[in-house]
Amino acid sequence: MLIREAAPKDIPAILTIYNRAVRETTAAWTTREETLDDRLTWFEHCKNEGLPVLVASTQSGDVLGFASFGPFRPREGYRFTAEHTVYVDPLAQRQGVAFALLSQLVEIAAAKDLHLLVGVIDGDNAASIALHEKLGFEVTGRLPQAGTKFGRWLDLVLMTRVLNAGMAAPDK
Numbered sequence: 001m002l003i004r005e006a007a008p009k010d011i012p013a014i015l016t017i018y019n020r021a022v023r024e025t026t027a028a029w030t031t032r033e034e035t036l037d038d039r040l041t042w043f044e045h046c047k048n049e050g051l052p053v054l055v056a057s058t059q060s061g062d063v064l065g066f067a068s069f070g071p072f073r074p075r076e077g078y079r080f081t082a083e084h085t086v087y088v089d090p091l092a093q094r095q096g097v098a099f100a101l102l103s104q105l106v107e108i109a110a111a112k113d114l115h116l117l118v119g120v121i122d123g124d125n126a127a128s129i130a131l132h133e134k135l136g137f138e139v140t141g142r143l144p145q146a147g148t149k150f151g152r153w154l155d156l157v158l159m160t161r162v163l164n165a166g167m168a169a170p171d172k
């Protein structure tokens, strides 16, 4: 398995992985599948903003999963905090793909002098919660019944990891 920056040719596979999760899981609280144009626009935006989009791929280039991060909230006071996301093809799950992707994403975030990474997770998503615990994230917030999908209320769990722990807060 290789972890590398995504290229435009990877976007159809990213789209397929994401849309399957939309259809079958509560990882994304929407039933709206994206179009190729949506994902290409997102990818362009990430590139323009200097935000990482990583893919895990086989030696022959098949995409197994992807991960990225972006701003947590828009106001400038949140500029040292990022929210990340990770999706793995069901056929490639339980093989360390998400762990490898997020490990590298954490390194990139730390190198960019970010101070907090936030995972925003469905409270029933035991796989994602265990994954984040393994990566040193802690559950630091829970919003009961914050969303809905598939005919039930969903709790939102926030999992955070401080990066660059000794980092002083900026003057402004």
Ligand SMILES: CC(C)(COP(=O)(O)OP(=O)(O)OC[C@H]1O[C@@H](n2cnc3c(N)ncnc32)[C@H](O)[C@@H]1OP(=O)(O)O)[C@@H](O)C(=O)NCCC(=O)NCCS
Pocket (backbone or CB within 6 Å): 021, 025, 027, 085, 086, 087, 088, 089, 092, 093, 094, 095, 096, 097, 098, 099, 100, 119, 120, 121, 122, 125, 126, 127, 128, 130, 131, 132, 134
């Ligand atoms: C959550 C998800 C990203 C995990 O990806 P993965 O590549 O299968 O995870 P890994 O193989 O790297 O697992 C790393 C650790 O996560 C935990 N984990 C992963 N899948 C798990 C599962 N189904 N049940 C329990 N723990 C699980 C384990 O601690 C695992 O370590 P271990 O294998 O040593 O026990 C994947 O299930 C997925 O894409 N789900 C749909 C989308 C989603 O939920 N994304 C997260 C949104 S916040």
